[in-house]
Amino acid sequence: MREVGGHVSAAGGIELAIERGAEIGGNCVQVFSGSPRVWARPELSRFDAKKIAAKRAEKGIGSIITHSLYLVNLASENPELITKSMTALAFDLKFDAHISGNGVVVHVGSHKGAGWVACREEVRKHIQTLVDEAPEGATFLIENAASPNGKIGGKLEEVQWLINEIDSPKLGWCFDTCHAFTAGYGLGKSQPAGSALPRTAAEEIDHLGLWATLKCVHVNDSRDPFGSGRDRHENLGNGLIPPEDMEYFLNLPQLEHVPLILEVPGLEQLGPDAANITRLKKLIHEA
Ligand SMILES: [Zn+2]
Ligand SMILES: [Zn+2]
Numbered sequence: 001m002r003e004v005g006g007h008v009s010a011a012g013g014i015e016l017a018i019e020r021g022a023e024i025g026g027n028c029v030q031v032f033s034g035s036p037r038v039w040a041r042p043e044l045s046r047f048d049a050k051k052i053a054a055k056r057a058e059k060g061i062g063s064i065i066t067h068s069l070y071l072v073n074l075a076s077e078n079p080e081l082i083t084k085s086m087t088a089l090a091f092d093l094k095f096d097a098h099i100s101g102n103g104v105v106v107h108v109g110s111h112k113g114a115g116w117v118a119c120r121e122e123v124r125k126h127i128q129t130l131v132d133e134a135p136e137g138a139t140f141l142i143e144n145a146a147s148p149n150g151k152i153g154g155k156l157e158e159v160q161w162l163i164n165e166i167d168s169p170k171l172g173w174c175f176d177t178c179h180a181f182t183a184g185y186g187l188g189k190s191q192p193a194g195s196a197l198p199r200t201a202a203e204e205i206d207h208l209g210l211w212a213t214l215k216c217v218h219v220n221d222s223r224d225p226f227g228s229g230r231d232r233h234e235n236l237g238n239g240l241i242p243p244e245d246m247e248y249f250l251n252l253p254q255l256e257h258v259p260l261i262l263e264v265p266g267l268e269q270l271g272p273d274a275a276n277i278t279r280l281k282k283l284i285h286e287a
Contacts, residue, residue, distance in 0.1 A: 006272025073109030103139035146231035178220035188245030
């Protein structure tokens with residue numbers, strides 16, 4: 001059975017997040033280890049790994065993905081922001097190992113126009129340090145970004161460069177369907193006519209040899225058009241990604257064992273819900 005779930009609130013603890021994830025019909029979840037908008041984190045010992053494991057088994061939850069906080073930027077020119085980002089990510093990697101999780105998804109950051117080539121060595125060095133110092137069982141997952149200009153990972157070859165250079169079993173990546181679509185990678189069988197990029201998402205992942213390190217897919221529809229570079233998620237089927245293209249991508253055999261995680265607004269604007277899980281299950285031919 002495929003893993004399908006949503007990003008859920010971890011208010012009150014990871015056990016409650018697991019319950020929320022199961023409640024909407026998921027068999028995997030994504031959480032924040034604390035508030036995504038503040039740097040402070042609780043003590044790791046506040047998370048009871050045994051209770052989390054018991055709840056996970058009781059509710060039939062497979063993967064638990066952690067999403068790093070939004071403030072992180074590993075390409076910043078501000079040393080204080082780099083230090084804070086490193087501390088936060090080091091915590092999330094320890095958290096991931098502590099709860100026997102399945103990886104920490106990271107928006108690597110933005111170089112604000114300096115250019116990818118100018119900043120990539122710095123970024124590589126920081127990720128290298130993090131994975132070298134991360135405990136066994138932790139995984140750092142680079143997420144592809146919406147905008148090809150400024151945000152790292154807008155081009156999949158940037159993700160590939162970091163993965164190849166660092167070459168660690170503790171490093172992989174996460175593919176977000178909304179980000180790829182607005183970055184200009186078609187999700188269907190062929191690139192839309194007039195596309196700025198030559199290859200579809202699947203063709204580019206093939207071309208770059210990135211299937212083996214792909215550990216998570218964020219399934220989000222897009223409020224903005226193909227190639228727009230914007231990042232506003234929409235409920236499945238209500239956005240601008242052609243449903244047949246989404247269906248094609250999600251049913252690629254390479255994704256069979258990769259957890260599919262919704263980060264959609266939800267019909268009530270309360271986050272991923274049962275309705276979106278049902279739509280996703282229909283798309284992957286698991287009613
Ligand atoms: Zn995402
Ligand atoms: Zn996004």
